[in-house]
Amino acid sequence: RGAPKAAAAPQAGTLLPPFLDECLRGVGQVIFLNSPASGALTLAALVYGDPWLGALAAAGTASATATARVAGLDAAAISAGLYGYNGCLVGCAFAVFLGLPAGSPAAAAAAVGGAALTAPLAAALKPLCGGVP
Secondary structure (H helix, E strand, O other): OOOOOOOOOOOOOOOOOHHHHHHHHHHHHOOOOOOHHHHHHHHHHHHHHOHHHHHHHHHHHHHHHHHHHHOOOOHHHHHOOOOHHHHHHHHHHHHHHOOOOOOOHHHHHHHHHHHHHHHHHHHHHHHHHOOOO
């Protein structure tokens, strides 16, 4: 496996701390937009529509992004939000489909744990998916 890869520098044009930039890009990637601004707007819309859904989306994105960083996965993909978006989707799904009440610590823990698993799973499946033309 070798040494962990260094985190990529934040993408040009952003003044955000790198982790926040990566997380917002992860939320934006849910709608195929590699932009912290689109991620912030998407997250704001989720929070406006359902604060619990928005909270678990943010927690899932942060959990998956942090796991990808700790695991030393591809720094460019982390920087582009490509490990965070699956975590965002897990957070949204768990907020809706677990059947637990809003604010449930069990739902939050499940979302954070489930989202964390998406980063190594995506890395493991990437070679099987082929390249993008």
